Amino acid sequence: MTEPVTFxxxxxxxxxxxxxxxxxxxxxxxxxxxxxxxPYLTAFEAIDADPGxxxxxxxxxGRVVATFQLSFIPGLSRGxxxxxxxxxxxxxxxxxxxxxxxxxMAWAEAEARRRGCALLQLTSDATREDAHxxxxxxxxxxxxxxxxxxxx
Amino acid sequence: MTEPVTFxxxxxxxxxxxxxxxxxxxxxxxxxxxxxxxPYLTAFEAIDADPGxxxxxxxxxGRVVATFQLSFIPGLSRGxxxxxxxxxxxxxxxxxxxxxxxxxMAWAEAEARRRGCALLQLTSDATREDAHxxxxxxxxxxxxxxxxxxxx
Numbered sequence: 238m239t240e241p242v243t244f245x246x247x248x249x250x251x252x253x254x255x256x257x258x259x260x261x262x263x264x265x266x267x268x269x270x271x272x273x274x275x276p277y278l279t280a281f282e283a284i285d286a287d288p289g290x291x292x293x294x295x296x297x298x299g300r301v302v303a304t305f306q307l308s309f310i311p312g313l314s315r316g317x318x319x320x321x322x323x324x325x326x327x328x329x330x331x332x333x334x335x336x337x338x339x340x341x342m343a344w345a346e347a348e349a350r351r352r353g354c355a356l357l358q359l360t361s362d363a364t365r366e367d368a369h370x371x372x373x374x375x376x377x378x379x380x381x382x383x384x385x386x387x388x389x
Numbered sequence: 390m391t392e393p394v395t396f397x398x399x400x401x402x403x404x405x406x407x408x409x410x411x412x413x414x415x416x417x418x419x420x421x422x423x424x425x426x427x428p429y430l431t432a433f434e435a436i437d438a439d440p441g442x443x444x445x446x447x448x449x450x451g452r453v454v455a456t457f458q459l460s461f462i463p464g465l466s467r468g469x470x471x472x473x474x475x476x477x478x479x480x481x482x483x484x485x486x487x488x489x490x491x492x493x494m495a496w497a498e499a500e501a502r503r504r505g506c507a508l509l510q511l512t513s514d515a516t517r518e519d520a521h522x523x524x525x526x527x528x529x530x531x532x533x534x535x536x537x538x539x540x541x
Contacts, residue, residue: 252465259466268467280469289441290463310460311442313404314411314477315420317432325466346540355541360512360533372536381512383533384524388498389470389507 240298242337244344247292247304252281254301255294258327264362265327291348295328295341302329303337307345309352318355321345326359342375392450394489396496399444399456404433406453407446410479416514417479443500447480447493454481455489459497461504470507473497478511494527 247255256277260269284290289310295303305326311319323345328337349357360383361368369379399407408429412421436442441462447455457478463471475497480489501509512535513520521531 255465265466270468276469277465278469280463280465280471283463283471284465287441287463289439292465306464308460308462310474310476311432311435311439312458312476313407313429313432313436313444314417316422317428317430319432319435322462324462324464346538350540356537356539358512358535358537360510360535362533363531369534369536375538377536377538379534379536380515381535381537382515382521382531383510383512383535384521384529384531385508385510385533386498386527386529387508388502 242295242297242302242332242340244293244295244303244341247281247294249278249281249285251294251301252277255292255304258301258304258329259325261330262327264364293341293344295337297332302332303327303341305341305345307348309349309354315355319353320356320358321349321352321354323357323359338371339375394447394449394454394484394492396445396447396455396493399433399437399446401430401433401437403446403453404429407444407456410453410456410481411477413482414479416516445493445496447489449484454484455479455493457493457497459500461501461506467507471505472508472510473501473504473506475509475511490523491527 253274256269256271259265260271284292289308291307293305294301306324308322309319310322346357405426408421408423411417412423436444441460443459445457446453458476460474461471462474498509
């Protein structure tokens with residue numbers, strides 16, 4: 238670990254590494270099919286073209302070791318506040334316990350503040366108890382229930 | 390109740406009525422200041438200019454009786470799925486029990502399907518137990534914990 242992890246917006250050539258991180262996960266394994274890159278590249282183009290979306294990678298020694306997506310959502314609630322939302326946070330199995338997750342969340346929070354967001358929010362699967370302890374340590378309050386309905 | 394509730398994108402002149410709905414709420418009352426419309430109108434312009442955001446009103450006999458916001462979030466997860474997210478769902482106190490909430494959620498779901506979304510998601514404050522029963526009846530699964538961190 239000579240170099241620190243650096244965070245930068247994802248490029249199209251990072252997509253396979255990001256999909257590999259999404260698939261290397263207890264819940265993600267059943268949801269991703271990394272054999273066909275086409276739908277992921279199409280999605281990447283939509284994210285990249287949207288000024289309200291920021292797909293990020295963390296690199297160490299040139300290798301993608303982490304990823305997350307930030308969405309900036311304008312709204313009327315809370316005095317017309319912009320809220321930042323973090324989705325799809327993943328750290329490579331080799332890099333867990335190295336502080337990469339905390340660095341990633343600090344980067345996200347700084348960027349949300351820079352864009353004037355009043356709130357940073359995320360949802361985490363109820364089974365990810367270690368992740369919940371991690372978010373609570375960083376000052377996140379588990380005040381809400383996250384509901385999802387699959388449409389396909 | 391001669392006319393049904395009709396749903397349409399909010400216009401700038403609807404903003405005061407929407408803010409009144411947001412403020413007329415156990416949790417919202419402390420978070421909104423309807424005496425100064427300026428920040429809400431600024432936020433409205435940002436929402437209105439963003440093709441990934443849809444702020445809606447429900448009207449009956451010309452009066453705004455409901456509101457909600459749909460966000461369409463492209464992502465790499467779940468095979469490059471677009472997810473729809475519902476925020477700031479409110480129904481006027483006079484109209485509760487009239488099926489407006491169910492009509493509103495049906496409209497949101499139809500729009501999410503029309504835009505090819507694979508998932509519809511929302512978070513609801515843990516204290517809103519009636520709302521949770523409502524969402525579960527509509528097929529939403531409370532699979533996640535919603536974390537929030539205030540930045541201001």
